[in-house]
Amino acid sequence: MLRILRIGESVTEFKVGDEVYYSPQVFGKFGSYAQYHVADAAIVAFKPINLSHIEAACFPLAGGTAWDCLVTRGNLQVGETVLIHAGAGGVGSIAVQLAKAMGAYVITTCSSKNRDFVRELGADRAIDYKNEDYVKVVLQETDGLGVDLVLDAIGGETIQNSLEIIRPFGRLVSIVDIATPQSLIKAWGKNLTIHFVLAPQYRAKLDALTKLIDRTQLRPAIDSILPWDRVVQAHQRLERGGTRGKIVLEFTS
Structure with a gap:
């Protein structure tokens, strides 16, 4: 589940508890598999209300x-x-x-x-x-x-x-x-x-995707859902090719 726990003083469009989705700024950095992120508000968007967090994870990147x-x-x-x-x-x-x-x-x-x-x-x-x-x-x-x-x-x-x-x-x-x-x-x-193309992160395109998702013109395609401690197997699956849609890692508390 991706939910805002804290916000910066200048952030006005979100509040604590909002459910969001985004693609982290990972190129040249570490932490894309971390359970907690500090993210620039400019790359974060509200999660589509008709998708689960697992389904929403398929879309940002x-x-x-x-x-x-x-x-x-x-x-x-x-x-x-x-x-x-x-x-x-x-x-x-x-x-x-x-x-x-x-x-x-x-x-x-x-x-x-x-x-x-x-x-x-x-x-x-x-x-x-x-x-x-x-x-x-x-x-x-x-x-x-x-x-x-x-x-x-x-x-x-x-x-x-x-x-x-x-x-x-x-x-x-x-x-x-x-x-x-x-x-x-x-x-x-x-x-x-x-x-x-090396896709940059910005909110506007996520908002555009959300509108299409809300109109059921886009739907998630999930190949498999794996627990986070099987990340090695997930990468091996990707490297073999032949996936159908996205592989999603699930974090549990």
């Missing part, structure tokens, strides 16, 4: 990242087509829902076992990345035009390969590192825009 990729940087518009790589993952499962709520045509890659899952989230076309060539499928699905936006949550050669299926003046947003040098010449030839 993954949901905030999806928001920055599709809205802030990707500038996704109603009627556009987006390809979301790894649509069953932590970020992808929220991005699929968010893109659909924004009025986009949503194509996503996933394993065959997760096809029904991503369709339930709102995907219009699910591509089995193990048995289908997503480049060929996307071009076929879009009559050779390609998509307006790609969200890369995989890395490796995904950026280079995805350039083939983005229409001129389209966009690509990546949240992962480029493992090897890649040729971006096709991006230049199409006047594409590429963004690399």
Whole structure:
């Protein structure tokens, strides 16, 4: 449970006892698994009232990242087509829902076992990345035009390969590192825009996500819930890949 225990003298928007959610400022710092945090009020938002604390924990980092990729940087518009790589993952499962709520045509890659899952989230076309060539499928699905936006949550050669299926003046947003040098010449030839996103924390996007959650346009996707003393197993599960939504650590008093 995330509840305010104390507030600073200048904080007026919250009070002791308020139930909130946020993503801690962890980069370059320690303590993301601590039971108590001191947080800047500017990154904290009221928890959606129709979610449990376990469910709400799925959204601040993954949901905030999806928001920055599709809205802030990707500038996704109603009627556009987006390809979301790894649509069953932590970020992808929220991005699929968010893109659909924004009025986009949503194509996503996933394993065959997760096809029904991503369709339930709102995907219009699910591509089995193990048995289908997503480049060929996307071009076929879009009559050779390609998509307006790609969200890369995989890395490796995904950026280079995805350039083939983005229409001129389209966009690509990546949240992962480029493992090897890649040729971006096709991006230049199409006047594409590429963004690399490390999602900053701020309240406004959490408030925006809360509105969508309250309207049931976003729902949590939980792969598993583990006690905090099994954090090693949680990381091992993440590193193996193939998760469906978020892994949540639960702290007990």
